[in-house]
Amino acid sequence: MPSPSTKAFLPLESNPEVFNELLRMLGVSSRLQFEDVFSLDEPDFLPHPALAAVLVFPADDVLKADAASEREAYAGSGADEPVVWFRQTIQNACGLYAILHGVCNGEAVRYIEPDGVLARLLKASTNLPPEGRARVLEESAELEKAHATVALKGDSAVPESAEAEVEFHYICYVMSAKDGHVFELDGDRKGPIDTGLVLSEGEDVLCEKVVGLIRKYADEADGNLNFSLLALVDRGSES
Numbered sequence: 001m002p003s004p005s006t007k008a009f010l011p012l013e014s015n016p017e018v019f020n021e022l023l024r025m026l027g028v029s030s031r032l033q034f035e036d037v038f039s040l041d042e043p044d045f046l047p048h049p050a051l052a053a054v055l056v057f058p059a060d061d062v063l064k065a066d067a068a069s070e071r072e073a074y075a076g077s078g079a080d081e082p083v084v085w086f087r088q089t090i091q092n093a094c095g096l097y098a099i100l101h102g103v104c105n106g107e108a109v110r111y112i113e114p115d116g117v118l119a120r121l122l123k124a125s126t127n128l129p130p131e132g133r134a135r136v137l138e139e140s141a142e143l144e145k146a147h148a149t150v151a152l153k154g155d156s157a158v159p160e161s162a163e164a165e166v167e168f169h170y171i172c173y174v175m176s177a178k179d180g181h182v183f184e185l186d187g188d189r190k191g192p193i194d195t196g197l198v199l200s201e202g203e204d205v206l207c208e209k210v211v212g213l214i215r216k217y218a219d220e221a222d223g224n225l226n227f228s229l230l231a232l233v234d235r236g237s238e239s
Contacts, residue, residue: 007138010151012095014056014168014228018150019099025146027116028103031236037229040211040218050206052102052232053173056095057217063169066189074191077129082176082194084122087130088187089138096147098170100137101185102232105174111234117142130191173205173214182210206231 012018019034034054039045074085084104088097102108104122112118121143125136137143171186173195182197182205197209218227 007089008091009093009096009144009147011092011168012099012147012151012170013153014054014095014170014230015153016230018153019054019095019230021153022096022099022146022150023103025149026103026118026143027113028118029111029113031234032103032108032111032232033235034099034230034232037206037231040215040229046206046211047231047233048206049204050231050233051106051108051174051204053205053210053214054095054098054102054230054232055171055173055214055217055227056168056229057171057220057227058167058169063188069190071190073130075129076191077133078127082178082181083174083183083185083192084126085130085185085192086125086137086187087134089134093147094170094186094188096143097187098172098185101172101187102174105183105185106177107234108174108232109177117146173210175199175205182213184213 012022016034016036023032023034024030032051035047037046037053074087076085084101086097086100088094090096100118103112103118112122117140121136121140125133128136169186169188171184174183174185175181176183180198180200182195182199184193184195186193195210195213197213199205199207203209214229
C-alpha cells in the first residue's frame with residue numbers, strides 16, 4: 001500500500017518459508033515459526049499456542065476509513081507502551097511490518113536473539129516516538145538487505161518495480177504482555193488498535209473470540225484469493 005516515503009521495498013509473498021527465512025536473518029530463534037492457517041472453521045487446523053496472527057487481505061476500504069476517522073494519531077513510546085507499533089513509511093513493506101509487529105510483542109519477544117539485527121533495531125527505536133522509530137527502520141541497511149533477499153523468493157511473480165501497486169495488505173494480531181489485551185497492528189493506520197478483547201489463561205491469538213474478528217475480514221473478502229492467514233508459533237526445538 002502507498003506510504004508517505006520515497007523508499008519502497010518489493011512486497012513479500014504470504015509464504016511461511018519466506019517469512020521464516022526473514023526471521024532467521026533478523027536474528028530470531030528457529031523455535032519461532034510462521035505456519036499457514038488453512039481453515040478458520042475447523043479447530044484442528046488452528047495451531048496453538050499462537051503468539052501472533054498475520055492476516056493478508058484486500059484492505060483499501062479499511063485504510064480509507066481509518067484515515068478519515070477522528071481517531072488521533074498515536075504518539076506513544078518507551079517501556080510503558082501496551083504494544084510496540086511501527087508506523088509504516090516504506091511503500092509495499094506491509095508484510096515486513098506485520099512480521100515485526102508479531103515478533104516484537106507478547107511472548108514472541110523472548111525469541112529475539114540479543115546480538116541480532118532485530119535486537120539492535122529495537123534498542124535503537126523503542127524509546128523514540130513513531131516518527132523516529134520509523135526512521136530507524138528506513139535507515140537500516142541490514143533490514144533492507146535481509147528483506148530484499150527474501151522478497152525475491154517464493155512462488156509468486158515478483159513485481160517489476162518496488163513502487164508497483166499491490167492488491168493486498170498485511171495486518172497482525174498480538175496480545176499485549178502488559179495487560180492481556182488483543183491488539184490489531186497495522187503500520188498504515190493511525191496507531192495500534194485495542195480490540196477490547198482480553199485473553200484469559202490458556203487462550204491465545206487464535207482462540208475463538210479472536211478468530212471471530214478475523215472471520216469478519218474473511219467474509220468481507222468474499223472469496224478473494226489475496227486473503228490468507230499465518231500463525232506465529234513455538235515449535236519447541238532448534239533447527
